[in-house]
Amino acid sequence: MNTNHTREITYLEAVREAMIQEMRLNKEVFLIGEDVGTYGGAFGVSKGMLEEFGPERIRDTPISEAAIAGAATGAALMGMRPVMEVMFMDFLTISTNQLVNQAAKMRFMFGGKCSIPMVIRAPSGSGTGAAAQHSQSLEAWFVNVPGIKVVAPSSPYDAKGLLIAAIRDNNPVLFMEHKLLYRLKGPVPEEPYTIPLQSAEVKREGRDLTIVAYSIMVPRALEAAEKLAAEGIEVEVVDPRSLKPLDKETIIRSVSKTGRVLITHEAPGTGGYGGELAAVIAGSAAFDYLDAPIRRLAGRDVPIPYNRTLEQAAVPQVEDIVAAARELAQEGR
Amino acid sequence: MTAQKTKANIVATSGSHRLLKELPHAKLTWMLQRMCEIRYFEEKAEDLYMRGLVHGTMHLSIGQEATSVGSIATLRPEDLIIHHHRGHGHTIAKGADLTTMMAEFLGKETGYCRGRGGSMHIADISGGNMGATGVVxxxxxxAVGIALALQMRRSEQVLLSYFGDGxxxxxxxxxxxxxxxTWKLPVVFICDNNQYGMSMHVSRVMNIANISERAASYGIPGQSVDGNDVLAVYEAVLGAVEHARSGKGPSLIDCVSYRWRGHSKSDRNLYRTQEEIEEWKRKCPIRRFKKVLIEAVVMTDSETEAIDQTAKATIEHAAEVAQTFPEPSPEHMEEEVYAL
Structure with missing residues (x-):
């Protein structure tokens, strides 16, 4: 990963730096979305970019998520590389026709004679008290659509490298930015670099069980692993980083080593991405090494509630991961 | 239900006489030829379907030939179009190879979309046809995004964006x-108004007489034209194209016409009368254009018939050749979903 002596910046700054560096490099890259200009974006991700790149490339839009997605799709069809910011991932529901029926389909449907190189940046997840319509994690919807890639970085380093890779990718890439991660600090090299989209990473090594986690669940899993280490349980944490395409090998290798796996994500369990991960593991060579059933720890099947206690209870917290992992580590022993 | 429900107050009528003098003979020939090709293509498509040779559905534009031809006739070769499920007419008018197009309709590997798109999704990207979409x-x-790219690249190209009344x-x-x-993009929005969204007549789904009135909400020019008059369509769209090309932004042109056939293959025409259909058949845009050309002594009767018969033979040939093309292979489909 990164070297020593690297300066530390936040996840939010890493996203911004990736965009700035790609925009300096390639005139065809531009940012389009609601309030991305003077306002700097609802979360401040594009703060200061208007001054450097001007209103044509840092393009404020009407509140029209379908037309924003269409504008990005059409510009990408022409070979430009738009980065579309949706204010909250929830609002992609309004963009879905353009993303699912146009952007994802056009290449295949038109016989491979075009490509749609665009990025959809989507602030996702709960924990901000924004309630049911501003807190969702909709990755499972999009991984089920051939033609779209889905990326969900968990650290500032990954955010920068994956976003640059996403911008250079020749396909629509849904880039999930968890709102609670925006303030997370970490080492990030100043120069541009890419992380291949199909590359999971072992975030912590351990022999007793594997936790597969992405986005906000990675720092939570790492914290849980720290607590479990004090009890003598050594947890390995694997972050797929990109959900589609998925680096299956890294996950299968880890589970084959530990023989136990806990899959965790914030989105509701029913029909969630964890089911896909479980199926990948169960259908692989890792199955023979399993010492306990594959376990999932997902968000509860409820809309995200407003009240702080209810909101925290709706998605897995560190203590939930600790409890589930402890149980799994002891199962059948 | 009678034709009285067609309340559209057509604003522009044909400037035929002036245009017949202004337009080069080759252009007028091109227009008639393309209109005939569209008609025969659609009839051949229907014939192939009836004979069980077509796997999917189709949406025929018989009766609407003047709209696609009259509008695309205003374009430069490098200009672009994006259109919809009833899109055979636009594709032909934009200059598609008829055999490749027929091959796509038949789901062949050599079709425009290698048999992956079919009738509803014919695209010819290198020919400036940015594709047909099947979602209304x-x-x-x-189209906004395509036009945005043109503007950001300081291109002189314009885009025609087609959609139906629905x-x-x-x-x-x-x-x-x-x-x-808001962004003054170089696009002309063209409504192929055939007066029915599947079974719903426009009068049942909107409280305005002319779709072009909607332009006022966006501060852009709007005009309704007789969509069966190829020269009226040409004149209206030409102005809108010049407007767009000069950086003044989009317009909305509402071309009022009629589809002779049902919405798709499953349509039993329960929502309209045979009399209404017959009345519109009498307003056939091709017969009307031929008549105009002959009366203005631009062409003789035998000249228009020669164009007509050439178009018919071209389509027959395209259909015969396309049927001999290979089927696509189901192997490796996953590899075509994503670009490298």
Whole structure:
């Protein structure tokens, strides 16, 4: 990963730096979305970019998520590389026709004679008290659509490298930015670099069980692993980083080593991405090494509630991961 | 139900006489030839379907030939179009190879989309046809993006964005016209108004007489024209194309016409009378254009018939050749989904 002596910046700054560096490099890259200009974006991700790149490339839009997605799709069809910011991932529901029926389909449907190189940046997840319509994690919807890639970085380093890779990718890439991660600090090299989209990473090594986690669940899993280490349980944490395409090998290798796996994500369990991960593991060579059933720890099947206690209870917290992992580590022993 | 429900107050009528003098003979020939090709293509498509040779559905534009031809006739070769499920006419008018197009209709590997798209999704990207979308109104936001790219690249190209009357009730239509107008994008929005969204007559789904009135909401020019008059369509769209090309932004042109056939293969025409259909058949845009050309002594009767018969033979040949083309292979489909 990164070297020593690297300066530390936040996840939010890493996203911004990736965009700035790609925009300096390639005139065809531009940012389009609601309030991305003077306002700097609802979360401040594009703060200061208007001054450097001007209103044509840092393009404020009407509140029209379908037309924003269409504008990005059409510009990408022409070979430009738009980065579309949706204010909250929830609002992609309004963009879905353009993303699912146009952007994802056009290449295949038109016989491979075009490509749609665009990025959809989507602030996702709960924990901000924004309630049911501003807190969702909709990755499972999009991984089920051939033609779209889905990326969900968990650290500032990954955010920068994956976003640059996403911008250079020749396909629509849904880039999930968890709102609670925006303030997370970490080492990030100043120069541009890419992380291949199909590359999971072992975030912590351990022999007793594997936790597969992405986005906000990675720092939570790492914290849980720290607590479990004090009890003598050594947890390995694997972050797929990109959900589609998925680096299956890294996950299968880890589970084959530990023989136990806990899959965790914030989105509701029913029909969630964890089911896909479980199926990948169960259908692989890792199955023979399993010492306990594959376990999932997902968000509860409820809309995200407003009240702080209810909101925290709706998605897995560190203590939930600790409890589930402890149980799994002891199962059948 | 009678034709009286067609309340559209057509604003522009044909400037035929002047245009017949101004337009080069080759252009007028091209227009008639393309209109005939569209008619024969659609009839051949229907014939192939009836004979069980077509796997999917189709949406025929018989009766609407003047709209696609009259509008695309205003374009330069490098200009672009994006259109919809009833899109055979636009594709032919934009200059598609008829055999390749027929091959796509038949699902062949050598078709425009290698048999992956079919009738509803014919695209010819290198020929400036940015593709047909099957979701009503779905191409309109994409059109905004194409036009945005043209503007950001300081291109002189313009884009024609086609959709039906039904699409103008979609939210995407309103979001897109507002955005394109705000940014003064080089696009002309063209409503192929055949008066029915599947079974619903426009009078049952909107409380205005002319779809072009909607332009006022976006501060752009709007005009309704007789969509069966190829020269009236040409004249209206030409003005809108010049407007767009000169950086003044989009327009909305509402071309009022009629589809002779049902919405798709499953349509039993329960929502309209045979009398109404017959009345519109009497307004056939091809017969009308031939008559205009002959009366203005631009062409003789035998000249128009020669064009007509050549078009018919071209389509027959395209259909015969296309049927001999290979089927695509189901192997490796996954590899075509993503670009490298």
């Amino acid at each position: 109104g779905g191409g309109i936001p994409t 699409a103008t009730n979609e939210g995407e239509f309103h979001e897109s016209l507002n955005m394109a107008s």
